[in-house]
Amino acid sequence: MTGEAVTGRRLPDGWGFLVLPLVAFLLVVFVHPLISVLARSLSDPEPGLGNYAAFFDSPVYLDVLVNTFVVAGLVTLVTLVLGFPYAYLMTLATPFWRGVLMAAVLVPFWTSLLVRTFAWVLILRDTGVVNEVIGALGGQPVPLLRNLAGVLIGMVQVMLPFAVLPIYATMRGVDRRLLQAAEGLGARPAFAFWRVYAPLTLPGVAAATLLVFVSSLGFYVTPALLGGPQNVMIGELIVQQLSGVLRWGFASALAVILLVVTGVLLLLAARVVDLRRMIGGGR
Amino acid sequence: MSRRGIALAVTGLLVLTACGGGHAASGDGKQLTVVMWGGDDQKKAVAAYVEPWAKANGVTVKQDSPTDYAKFRAQVESKKVSWGVVEVEPNFAVTACENGWAVKLDPAKVDMSKVKKELVSECAAPLLEYAFTIAYNTKAYSAENHPKTWAEFFDTAKFPGKRGFWKYATGAMFEAALLADGVPADQLYPLDIDRAFKKLDTIKKDIVFYETGEQQQQLVSSGEVPLIQAWNGRIFAAAEDGQPVANEWNQHLLSYDQVVIPAGYRDTALAQEWLNNFLADAKGQADYANQSAYAPVTPEALQYVQPDVRRELPTEHEDQRAAIVDYTYWAEHYDEVTERLNEWMAQ
Numbered sequence: 262m263t264g265e266a267v268t269g270r271r272l273p274d275g276w277g278f279l280v281l282p283l284v285a286f287l288l289v290v291f292v293h294p295l296i297s298v299l300a301r302s303l304s305d306p307e308p309g310l311g312n313y314a315a316f317f318d319s320p321v322y323l324d325v326l327v328n329t330f331v332v333a334g335l336v337t338l339v340t341l342v343l344g345f346p347y348a349y350l351m352t353l354a355t356p357f358w359r360g361v362l363m364a365a366v367l368v369p370f371w372t373s374l375l376v377r378t379f380a381w382v383l384i385l386r387d388t389g390v391v392n393e394v395i396g397a398l399g400g401q402p403v404p405l406l407r408n409l410a411g412v413l414i415g416m417v418q419v420m421l422p423f424a425v426l427p428i429y430a431t432m433r434g435v436d437r438r439l440l441q442a443a444e445g446l447g448a449r450p451a452f453a454f455w456r457v458y459a460p461l462t463l464p465g466v467a468a469a470t471l472l473v474f475v476s477s478l479g480f481y482v483t484p485a486l487l488g489g490p491q492n493v494m495i496g497e498l499i500v501q502q503l504s505g506v507l508r509w510g511f512a513s514a515l516a517v518i519l520l521v522v523t524g525v526l527l528l529l530a531a532r533v534v535d536l537r538r539m540i541g542g543g544r
Numbered sequence: 545m546s547r548r549g550i551a552l553a554v555t556g557l558l559v560l561t562a563c564g565g566g567h568a569a570s571g572d573g574k575q576l577t578v579v580m581w582g583g584d585d586q587k588k589a590v591a592a593y594v595e596p597w598a599k600a601n602g603v604t605v606k607q608d609s610p611t612d613y614a615k616f617r618a619q620v621e622s623k624k625v626s627w628g629v630v631e632v633e634p635n636f637a638v639t640a641c642e643n644g645w646a647v648k649l650d651p652a653k654v655d656m657s658k659v660k661k662e663l664v665s666e667c668a669a670p671l672l673e674y675a676f677t678i679a680y681n682t683k684a685y686s687a688e689n690h691p692k693t694w695a696e697f698f699d700t701a702k703f704p705g706k707r708g709f710w711k712y713a714t715g716a717m718f719e720a721a722l723l724a725d726g727v728p729a730d731q732l733y734p735l736d737i738d739r740a741f742k743k744l745d746t747i748k749k750d751i752v753f754y755e756t757g758e759q760q761q762q763l764v765s766s767g768e769v770p771l772i773q774a775w776n777g778r779i780f781a782a783a784e785d786g787q788p789v790a791n792e793w794n795q796h797l798l799s800y801d802q803v804v805i806p807a808g809y810r811d812t813a814l815a816q817e818w819l820n821n822f823l824a825d826a827k828g829q830a831d832y833a834n835q836s837a838y839a840p841v842t843p844e845a846l847q848y849v850q851p852d853v854r855r856e857l858p859t860e861h862e863d864q865r866a867a868i869v870d871y872t873y874w875a876e877h878y879d880e881v882t883e884r885l886n887e888w889m890a891q
Contacts, residue, residue, distance in 0.1 A: 321887045379758070388766045407752065485755055490711075490889030498886075504614040505712070506879050507639070 298513045305510030312514035322498070326518065329495040330526075332409070332484070333477035336416045340473050341466065343417065344424030348465075351425075352432045370422045378486045381415050382406060385487070411487035416480060423476060424469040431465025467534060471527075478523060495519050574603040576814055577628040582609030588835045593828030597821050603814065616806060620645045625808040628815045631671055634663075635714055637802045638875035641667035646804040653816045658823060659841045662868050668802035669819055672832075673839040675858040676716040676799060676869075678792040679779040684770035692794045694724035694866075697771060698743065700750055708763050708772030711753035711889075713881040714874050716797045717744065719867065720773055723795060729866040733873045737881055741888060753889070764789050780837040780856045793861040798868045800841070833857065 302312050316322045351362045369377060384390050385405040392402040405411055435458060443453035481496030488494075495515060502512035578594055580586040586609055598605045608627060613636055619625045632640070640646035646667040649656075656664045663670035678697050680690045684705060691697040697707065697720065709717040718735050721743040727736070744751070752769050754760050757778045763769040764779070765787035779791045803822075805815045822828070829840035830848030839857040840846065846859060854860055 319883075319887065321890050324890055382759070382762065386762075386766060387768045486759070490753060493886075493890065501882070501886075504612055506882055507613055507617060508879065509614075509617075 298516055301510055302513035302517050305513070306508075312511045313518070315511060316514055316518060322515075325493050325495055325498050326522065328492065329478055329519070330522070332412060332416070332480075332492070332494060333474050335409075335413060336420055336477045337470055337474045339413060339417050340420045340424045341469060344421055344428055344469060345462075345466065347421075348425050348429040348432055351429050352437075366422045366425050369418060374419065374482055377418070378415055378483055381411070381418075381487055385411055385414065406487060407489035407492075409488070409492055412484045412492050415483040415487040416477060419480075419483065420473045420477060423472045427468040427472065428462060428465040431462050431468075435461045475523065478519065574601070574811070574814055575606060576603055576811065576818060577606040577608060577626055579608045579611055579627045579629070580631040581611055585836060589832050592832035592835070593822055593825050594818070596828060597818060597825070601817075603818075616640070617645055620807050623808055625806045625810070627806050628809050628811065629803050629805055629818060631801050632668070632804055633714060634665065634668065634800060634802050634869075634871035635874035635878055637665055637668035637804050638872055639878075640804055640806075641665065642875075645807055647807050647809070647812050647815075649805075649819070650816060653813070654820045655823060658844065663800050663802070663841060665802070665872075668804045669823060670841040671801045671803045671822075672836075673798060673800045673841060673858050675776045675791075675793070675796040675861070675865075676720070676773055677776050677779065677796045678794070679764055679772050679774035679776075679789060680792060681764050681767045681770040682788040682790050684767055687790065690792060691771060692792055694720045694795055695726070697773075698724040698747055700747055703771065705770040706750050706752050706768065707747055708752050708754055708760065708769040708774070710760075710773070711755055713878055713885050714869070714871075715773070716799065716869060717773060718881070719797050719869065723866055729795075732867050733870045735873065735877075737877075737884065741884070744888070761787070761789075776856065776858060777837040780853075791856070793858075793864045795866040796858065796861060796864060797866055798858055 303309070305312075347362070347366075351359050354362060382389075386392070387402050387404070387406070389406075391405060396402060405414070437458075439457050439461070440450075440453050443457045444450060448456070478494075479496050480494055481500055484492050484494045485497050499512050499515045499519075502508045502515065576594075576598065578586075578590055580589060586607065590605065590607060594605055597603070606628075611631055613632070616627065616630060616632075616636075617640075619627060637646065641648070648667050649669065654669060656669055659670055663673070678691055678694070685691075685703065691699070691703050696703060700707075709715055709720075718737060718740040719732055721740040722732055722735060723729060725739060725743040727739075752763060754763055754772075757775060760772060760774050760778050761782040764772045764774065765782050767788075774791070776791050776793075776796070779789050782789050803819060805812055805819075809815060823842060826840070826842055826845040827848055829842055829845040832838070833840050833845065833849050834853050837853055837856045839859045840849070843859075846854065846857075849857065858865070
């Protein structure tokens, strides 16, 4: 019944108008600012494509853009590799341990980003806990700060809840008896897991991928504090242009470029995987 | 429902009216919004030289933080200015003045005769002085054996270890590089940026850039970056905290923060009144200096600063000063040098 109402082409009587406040809200807080950003990128300091030309003229800005996507991609990969088994463990654990695991993911999530980032600095620096342990064991200090490693560690920790929660939500909906059935038909446990269970968790994995990747693109505090000058992400550059140099037109152009490239990438992704299924629209 | 309901409704209405009345009353009263970099520093500053004046004059002080130039510009351009007096870097003060974002100060209302004329500009009065010093970790280097000039600071053979600089163009690293390369202090400006980059290239692999004052303290206290170009007050605070750090004052570069009033603020007269009071408030300035080790801008204030703190103020080391950072130069070249710095860092 409900399924029919939702998928039906014609809007059922007056209820459709309930969406109007939301549309108005989005127009005011989302569409309007977006248009002004676009307008400013084409008009400040003078009308034309000057800001975009400046972006493509300098190799540095392109490098920053590429670096942003590379870092976001790596963060997504590491987050998934860690988040998937973690979520699976949560489905197997007793309610008590599930609570503990959940808390372990969520408590850092509720802590200030700046505090967490500074905590990582203390842990990862050359004279920090990790390197002191390595030193005590007779090893050479490993550079973990002001480089890609630092950025990845900091960002993965921030992003982990965004991967674990959707994957766990999907896994909880998967009927574990399917595994028994597969094994009953002669599949080995590993085979049953990868061929029967894992594919059913794909919507969760896809949602996690999307969430983590897109959120990672906009990071700037973490890479600014944990990364080196080579790990600048575009968010940092936008803030610098906006608040430091006050080149608002150029900052707007950077924002537009980030948005467009992200959109294009998602469109390309949509050709490979079914995006609608990824965001949960599928049945 | 009726009687209780009505009683409740009436009470509610009364409360609302009372609130409304209260609002109107405070709206009539004088009010000044102070904006600084935030944190403990701002609390100390407001308590030392804003609150006493406000109490005496029946002014309500509001605060916001941190200073953000984008917000500043946005408030002025949208004509919804809520910030009254704003602590800024002097190059921004020049830019804001040129663009009409800041109010030109009225010499009849704000008396600047007591402060150094280098620290004053058309729209801005100085708030505090500080220095970019050669700070060092005292476990890595002793009071006798540490870099005492920028040339030695750049000499990684004689003094091994990482070097710290603030990651912004106005962080005085260009000035330091040119001094290290032998440019006479009185011929620093206009800066020869090409030459500065060449000098910076020689130690590039040893440079660690920091973003915040906390990072600055952390890097040098831990010994990770034993030599750092730092803000004297931050190093003093860390040393007071028992950290193994010290300032070398020789060849320091004097810098300062200024106060500006955004154009379109509704009570410009009150903001100037406070500013004028601040510049004459020797005790208030000294009170803040005692807590922060940032120097007062009015020389008269120095007599009220405790001797042990006074030793740590740039005002006591004028003979060791290389130069005052020239922010009119920076106002003009900040964008272009920032772009080159970005490029240089990313390579």
